[in-house]
Amino acid sequence: MLEVNGLRKVYDGHGRRVEALADLTFKLDDGEFACLVGPSGCGKTTLLRCVAGLLRPTAGEVRVAGRLVDGPPDGLAVVFQEYGRSLFPWLRVHENVGLPLSGPRKPGLVKEALAAVGLADARDAYPWQLSGGMQQRVAIARAIAFEPKVLLMDEPFAAVDAQTRADLEDLIRAVWRRLGVTLLFVTHDIDEAVYLGQRVIVLSASPTTILDTLDVDLPDGRDQLTTRAAPRFTELRGRVYTHIQQARKS
Numbered sequence: 373m374l375e376v377n378g379l380r381k382v383y384d385g386h387g388r389r390v391e392a393l394a395d396l397t398f399k400l401d402d403g404e405f406a407c408l409v410g411p412s413g414c415g416k417t418t419l420l421r422c423v424a425g426l427l428r429p430t431a432g433e434v435r436v437a438g439r440l441v442d443g444p445p446d447g448l449a450v451v452f453q454e455y456g457r458s459l460f461p462w463l464r465v466h467e468n469v470g471l472p473l474s475g476p477r478k479p480g481l482v483k484e485a486l487a488a489v490g491l492a493d494a495r496d497a498y499p500w501q502l503s504g505g506m507q508q509r510v511a512i513a514r515a516i517a518f519e520p521k522v523l524l525m526d527e528p529f530a531a532v533d534a535q536t537r538a539d540l541e542d543l544i545r546a547v548w549r550r551l552g553v554t555l556l557f558v559t560h561d562i563d564e565a566v567y568l569g570q571r572v573i574v575l576s577a578s579p580t581t582i583l584d585t586l587d588v589d590l591p592d593g594r595d596q597l598t599t600r601a602a603p604r605f606t607e608l609r610g611r612v613y614t615h616i617q618q619a620r621k622s
């Protein structure tokens with residue numbers, strides 16, 4: 373279980389004080405897929421960094437499986453937006469994927485993860501020989517191979533084209549179902565949040581609080597055409613959109 377209790381983060385330094393997160397409390401059950409959506413600059417990345425143990429909150433706490441997060445927790449992986457900076461250009465694809473692993477299971481885990489993201493054939497390529505979408509698949513494969521209990525994704529598809537993005541969204545849902553991982557996915561794209569998640573947590577503008585939490589009661593087997601055309605999908609995205617518009621004005 374992932375718990376965020378009374379989380380607050382104030383950046384203070386160089387003569388500038390920014391109250392990024394005011395007070396956030398939410399909980400994800402084991403195996404749940406939740407999306408966080410909010411206006412630009414509302415502190416989504418700040419929140420993920422606190423959850424990942426990369427940033428110390430000003431107040432409040434994060435717990436993963438009951439344990440207080442005060443550094444990167446065991447069994448937690450992060451996929452960042454900028455795949456270009458998270459892959460090592462001098463390592464081949466399979467070496468990048470195997471980087472966080474050791475032990476006898478390493479070759480099998482790497483092979484399986486590359487197959488899961490459709491990159492078995494690219495194992496010996498260097499990242500710079502691949503398209504942006506393929507590079508992001510490598511980053512996802514690295515996270516999968518690590519067999520995390522909790523996976524955090526920070527706008528991972530923001531830099532790829534629309535078609536690749538749709539493919540990657542479906543890939544992530546398939547991976548989530550297969551691994552049973554607890555997934556917290558940050559995006560500023562309302563449609564993406566509703567399409568992917570079981571739950572959408574809507575954030576206000578900074579200083580950030582939670583405006584709304586929606587259960588996404590769409591059928592579990594989603595696909596880009598029918599799900600996005602469903603009246604319920606339109607209703608849910610409308611509700612999130614209205615909240616975010618209000619948040620931007622307030």
Ligand SMILES: Nc1ncnc2c1ncn2[C@@H]1O[C@H](COP(=O)(O)OP(=O)(O)OP(=O)(O)O)[C@@H](O)[C@H]1O
Nearest residue numbers: 383390392411412413414415416417418419560578
């Ligand atoms: N290291 C830092 N030092 C000072 N202020 C920071 C720092 N990192 C972020 N901030 C400020 O905190 C606020 C939230 O930033 P954050 O990057 O978390 O938002 P975001 O929702 O991820 O933004 P976007 O949607 O534009 O990517 C912003 O006002 C930003 O300027």
